Amino acid sequence: MNRTFSPLILAALLIFLIGPFLIIVAASLSAGDTLTFPPQGLSLRWIAKVFTVESFRDSFIMSMILAVGGTFLALLLGVPAAYALSRYKLPFGEVVNTIVTLPIIVPGIIVGLALLRYVVVPFSFSIGIALFLAHTALVLPYTVRVVSSSFNNLRSDMEEAAVLLGATRLGAFFKVVLPNIQSGILAAFILGFVTSFNQVPVSLFLSGPGVRTLPIDMLSYMETTYDPSVAALSALLALMSIGIVFLAERFLGFSRYV
Amino acid sequence: MSDRAFLSLENLTLSYGNSIAVNKFNLDIRKGELVAFLGPSGCGKTTTMRSIAGLLNPTSGRITLDGTDITRVSANKRNVGLVFQSYALFPHLTVYENVAFGLRLKRMADADINARVTAGIKSVGLAALSGRKPAELSGGQQQRVALARSMVMEPKVLLLDEPLSNLDARLRVEMRAELQRVQKETGITMIFVTHDQAEALSLADRIVVMRNGLIEQVGTPEEIYNNPVSAFVADFVGFENVFALKDGKLATPGGAVALSEALPGNAAGFAWRPAGVVLDTGPFQGKVKSVSFTGNLREYLLDTPLGPITAEVSAALPVHDLGTELAFDLPLKAAAPLQRFA
Ligand SMILES: Nc1ncnc2c1ncn2[C@@H]1O[C@H](COP(=O)(O)OP(=O)(O)OP(=O)(O)O)[C@@H](O)[C@H]1O
Ligand SMILES: [Mg+2]
Numbered sequence: 001m002n003r004t005f006s007p008l009i010l011a012a013l014l015i016f017l018i019g020p021f022l023i024i025v026a027a028s029l030s031a032g033d034t035l036t037f038p039p040q041g042l043s044l045r046w047i048a049k050v051f052t053v054e055s056f057r058d059s060f061i062m063s064m065i066l067a068v069g070g071t072f073l074a075l076l077l078g079v080p081a082a083y084a085l086s087r088y089k090l091p092f093g094e095v096v097n098t099i100v101t102l103p104i105i106v107p108g109i110i111v112g113l114a115l116l117r118y119v120v121v122p123f124s125f126s127i128g129i130a131l132f133l134a135h136t137a138l139v140l141p142y143t144v145r146v147v148s149s150s151f152n153n154l155r156s157d158m159e160e161a162a163v164l165l166g167a168t169r170l171g172a173f174f175k176v177v178l179p180n181i182q183s184g185i186l187a188a189f190i191l192g193f194v195t196s197f198n199q200v201p202v203s204l205f206l207s208g209p210g211v212r213t214l215p216i217d218m219l220s221y222m223e224t225t226y227d228p229s230v231a232a233l234s235a236l237l238a239l240m241s242i243g244i245v246f247l248a249e250r251f252l253g254f255s256r257y258v
Numbered sequence: 259m260s261d262r263a264f265l266s267l268e269n270l271t272l273s274y275g276n277s278i279a280v281n282k283f284n285l286d287i288r289k290g291e292l293v294a295f296l297g298p299s300g301c302g303k304t305t306t307m308r309s310i311a312g313l314l315n316p317t318s319g320r321i322t323l324d325g326t327d328i329t330r331v332s333a334n335k336r337n338v339g340l341v342f343q344s345y346a347l348f349p350h351l352t353v354y355e356n357v358a359f360g361l362r363l364k365r366m367a368d369a370d371i372n373a374r375v376t377a378g379i380k381s382v383g384l385a386a387l388s389g390r391k392p393a394e395l396s397g398g399q400q401q402r403v404a405l406a407r408s409m410v411m412e413p414k415v416l417l418l419d420e421p422l423s424n425l426d427a428r429l430r431v432e433m434r435a436e437l438q439r440v441q442k443e444t445g446i447t448m449i450f451v452t453h454d455q456a457e458a459l460s461l462a463d464r465i466v467v468m469r470n471g472l473i474e475q476v477g478t479p480e481e482i483y484n485n486p487v488s489a490f491v492a493d494f495v496g497f498e499n500v501f502a503l504k505d506g507k508l509a510t511p512g513g514a515v516a517l518s519e520a521l522p523g524n525a526a527g528f529a530w531r532p533a534g535v536v537l538d539t540g541p542f543q544g545k546v547k548s549v550s551f552t553g554n555l556r557e558y559l560l561d562t563p564l565g566p567i568t569a570e571v572s573a574a575l576p577v578h579d580l581g582t583e584l585a586f587d588l589p590l591k592a593a594a595p596l597q598r599f600a
Contacts, residue, residue, distance in 0.1 A: 158347075
């Protein structure tokens with residue numbers, strides 16, 4: 001952290017970053033019937049209610065499937081891509097690198113609109129599959145980046161040593177490369193999971209009957225019902241994210257990769 | 259032991275993209291021989307090793323091992339071991355598992371693996387550390403693990419890229435002896451790379467001096483040490499006073515200089531070790547520019563009409579001060595004639 005930051009600026013920054021989270025947590029503990037801050041009395045009833053709303057359960061499962069499955073697919077594509085990019089001087093390596101990074105730069109709203117307008121509608125493509133592929137594409141850049149940095153930190157002569165001891169190239173990859181980038185892959189998975197889970201703009205366009213992610217569901221819930229259960233759900237999700245990142249940092253030194 | 263070549267490199271040319279790193283390399287190595295590649299940084303030692311191991315495809319030329327052309331055989335089928343300059347140990351495996359890696363791939367019985375690995379680790383003096391991970395070892399210990407890992411595979415040829423460079427002076431001498439013992443015991447054919455002429459001289463059966471991707475000279479340590487063929491080799495093995503020969507005279511910065519004895523005209527140059535220069539008497543004059551004490555000897559750097567001359571005399575003799583004018587001689591009997599100067 002920069003030394004020139006005065007404690008005052010630091011405090012302001014922390015309030016700015018953590019403040020909304022604290023307000024949400026406080027609002028979710030309200031005993032009143034509407035979403036207000038400061039809360040009117042304290043109770044856990046809105047937190048309890050979150051677990052009884054059926055659409056929350058369904059969209060949570062949908063978000064989990066997208067986040068876990070999409071990230072898994074992104075890793076399946078991203079790990080070999082990152083490997084090739086870091087080990088070989090590919091003729092179009094730079095181009096591939098740029099294309100893979102595009103989804104980070106292009107606003108999600110454009111990606112979502114484009115997918116809906118030019119893929120789903122004209123080809124009557126299943127919205128669920130489109131949503132899944134969109135999440136995969138959004139997560140892919142993160143997996144490629146994070147795993148690439150693991151590969152770059154791993155000297156290539158280890159694989160050569162394995163080959164000279166009788167391993168095939170593929171065998172060397174599984175026996176000596178993968179075990180040494182495990183934590184990079186896990187870090188990529190967590191980053192991808194969180195990115196996908198919190199994704200709104202793309203999912204907004206690719207929602208339909210029975211296909212709705214949790215953040216989108218929360219938005220539409222709020223349009224009709226203005227009770228603190230949304231705040232309660234937000235607080236729970238934030239805690240889940242914090243928990244995951246905390247564990248990742250604790251066991252993997254997550255911040256090395258991001 | 260046959261005189262027939264066991265490993266032979268024929269017209270081997272190796273390049274990275276368009277730049278040629280090793281050019282038309284020709285070398286025959288006998289079975290059981292210990293050969294040193296000696297040369298300055300960037301001369302192509304590692305590149306040559308990598309091509310023998312199969313990690314680099316030659317642009318042209320042929321590699322034959324034990325009667326078989328292996329030029330196009332893939333690296334994992336050559337049975338050539340390589341100890342990397344950077345060790346290249348597997349960080350996630352213990353010392354034991356690193357050494358066992360290749361044997362496991364061969365699907366040997368566990369008991370056999372255990373016997374070989376244990377013996378291998380013991381022979382490099384790491385029995386007590388076999389449960390450690392590479393990150394918990396010193397550089398020298400890692401190097402020894404890398405050595406054991408290759409040795410247990412009983413390769414036909416073992417290539418060692420600067421195997422002793424990371425050891426301290428005492429351990430280096432120990433490992434030198436160790437390497438020599440293992441080599442004599444197993445009769446394994448070895449090529450090792452070194453920058454260090456003392457190491458090459460003391461270890462090798464034969465030395466290959468390389469320069470800019472070309473072989474400069476191949477010979478026994480005695481041949482290389484006493485009869486360098488070129489100014490480059492002479493300089494590399496400690497002849498610090500090297501002169502080209504022109505019309506029977508030494509070509510020096512101060513013009514052509516005749517020695518007291520007639521010089522044979524068939525040599526391209528002459529070289530003297532510092533110890534070969536005679537001080538305090540002789541036809542030439544030089545001014546003492548620096549003096550350094552090296553234990554038994556005292557080394558003088560003289561500023562002379564022949565250019566800078568380095569001379570070494572017993573440290574027991576009285577010291578000459580800086581700036582003193584000294585007489586010196588370059589006796590023909592101490593000179594090494596060079597076949598090539600450039
Ligand atoms: N991967 C590479 N790509 C391009 N050029 C290379 C590569 N590796 C080596 N070279 C070049 O090939 C030449 C020979 O390199 P090599 O590594 O064989 O030298 P070396 O004799 O082993 O040197 P050192 O004693 O420093 O290890 C050098 O000029 C080097 O710059
Ligand atoms: Mg080298």
